[in-house]
Amino acid sequence: MLLRLIPQETNVNFLGMRKIAAVFSILLIIGSIALFAVNSLNYGIDFEGGIEVEFGYEDRSVDISAIRAVVEPLGMGDVSVKSIDDGNSALIRIERQPGGDQAQSDATLRVREAFEAAMPDIVFRQGNIIGPVVSGELKRDGIIAVTVAVFLVLIYIWFRFEWQFGLGAVIALLHDVLLTVGFFAITRLDFNLSIIAALLTIVGYSLNDTVVVYDRVRENIRKYRKMAMQDVLNLSLNQTLSRTVMTSVTTLLALFALFFLGGDVIQGFTAAMIWGVVVGTYSSIFVASPLLMFFKIRRESMILDDDDKDPTVDKSRPGPFSQV
């Protein structure tokens, strides 16, 4: 017996819920923007610049307050200490020291010497110094990367479908990206360079989901020429529902494995991805599809589109294989 998370034939009236979904989404988006405006993000060293040092033991936990007691007397301004790696390591963030690169390097050296004196058996695990020029550029490049990706995707879908589909997909994308930013504003997870990669993968994933649904919508518009738009959309969503759930579950399986076993470095990354998969699945059903109704697709233009070349139009035509 095969495992089925979704019954074979479903008949959920997704479009009937579109008003509630719209209110829900708009509230979430406003909430995300407000949170971002008030709280900002917990930018990592990549975007903020400064000094970051990690000390730890191989097999036992570090005493965070003892670590603090070593660093704070050094008088280096804003210092934060955080326990990572199941408590076996301490990550120390120090604000950028006045002076050039040499000043940062000297500060790192002083921290290392202080630890060598106070805790001789603690191991220096890693250290980063990011200058202000680089951190500013990384932030800018991240924003450019996301914008360019969204724009290219808009063009691709416009080219493959109709402008309404392109716009619908991009609004769904922005919805997902904004909610993810809100997610980072509320969870205070480190927003670093790899989160930009996660954001772009969310863009890719959400798009993947939306394109699968849109593909089916286009096919059904051509197939059921008399059917009301709402019914076409509902039919398409129900037909793809089992695939949508299946793919979300497999991707989530892989992501949860990364989240629990992948270590601290990619935990923020996978958290963002898990959130993105959930939000992306939601948005392809409740945002991208209702938007097609809102934008009023001209069905004629789609049906007249090279019907003959499209194998999905006439299903009664025998395939070359039926003779076998």
Added chain:
Amino acid sequence: MLNFPRWKVIMIALVCLFGITTALPNFLPENTRNNLPDFLPDQTLSLGLDLRGGVNLLFAAQTDDVVRARLNNIADQIRDLSREEGRRRDIPREQRATFTGVKIVGETVQATLRNPDLTERGRELLLPLSQSTVGGINPVLGGGVQEVTLDREGPTFTLALTDQGIEIQKRDAISRAMEVIRKRVDPDGTKEITLQPQGSDRIILEVPGASDPDEIIRLVGRTAKLSFHDVITGLSQDDIANGRLRPRQKVMPTRDGTSIVISERVIVSGEDLTDAKPSYDQGGQPVVSFTFNLAGAKRFGSHTANNVGRPFAIVLDDLVISYPTINSPILGGSGIITGVGDLAEVNELSTLLKAGALPVDLTVLSRRTIGPGVGADNIESGSMAAVVGFVAVILYMIASYGRFGLAANVALITNLVLITGVLSLFQATLTLPGIAGVVLTIGMAVDANVLIFERIREEQRAGAKPFQAMERGYGQALSTILDANITTFIAAAVLYFLGTGPVQGFAVTLAIGILTSMFTAVVLTRYILSSWLKRARWAKLPV
């Protein structure tokens, strides 16, 4: 569609074989790998710093200095031309096209004729300067890129550097700087360092296994400008202290804290060295022994021949490290530098001299140090996550699609082998975010199979026969799979071209994963399932 012609089957087998041979070296012990026959690839995955530990440094090169130096050089040439013209005896003074007010304005050099009527002669003089090209010989167009343009307004000529010329000069300086850095940091070529340019004026240096960024920065940052000068003797301490010197003479500090006066004229410089290595003098003191090239040997030989009994100064980065007296002419083109310091300093200076001087100044923008323990931890947690995620997906696919799930799993494993193979072959760097990209590909690669299998189920429910259901399932899912994969690929490509460091590592594996999964999830599963179907002749597909 389900019939596979022989050539297609051979193609599939070849792709799989390619994956296995390129991925194989990763699973062999090192001595077996070294004994592989030559036609087999032997590269293993190249691990990023976050997986093996080391130092990552980002430098900014002051490439504007290169432009400034070039402008100064042009200005000097104009002054020389003007001086030469002024000395001409064959034409009356007022017919000599001499220039005044030679100055650098922005990225141009301006020069004004003393006699505004001589524009023709002036142009004739300056034209050769604008005919210099850079960028070597272009295989299509023949010449290089024009570097300097010449314009005139009234009596004033303007020589401007072209944007292309500036660009090539900067790029050239960056690549020379990278070469110098490589020779300084890794003189024996054994450390597997990576050097890559970023943008027009950045250099990324990665040294695996290193733990002290300061040491590397010191080695890279030293200018190491060496020159040999004549020493001016017979001046009183009073003259030196009050700076009463002739033009082109200057006071230089020495290592022992005193000062001497040297001539600014360079007899030979570090650029004329062909070799430098550490050795010992008769007294057992560590010294740097060096060899000049032909031109350097000739100049040094004639200077020493004419100045026996007089001292000369060896100047390194504005410090006189020694000023020995010439006992006899040094004609062999080689010699030693004493007074450098202990053996470590001698070693360092030899390396630096051999590598040559940096063409541009470098400043450090960011430095990252990853201890070896962190790298090992990251490998462990990354591969653990990959294995667990992989097993979970495999079990779930079998539970959901039975035998069809099995075919999808074969495709998934092949996909992993192919990704490993391609990464090893192209020596793309595998980083921790890269592993995340692979895990994500596992999750997303099955999406293609999910789409196909769901479609087959649907067709079967609608009453299609097994062969028909299979064919339509694959046929109709294909356009969706293509659309979905192309959009994700667009995102990966943007990440690769606009991203840096960890983002790029992620993009590379994601993009490779998308490409290989298109083959395994669509072509390979179709082949497996259709041969299965032909043999089993199911009345209803077990999906």
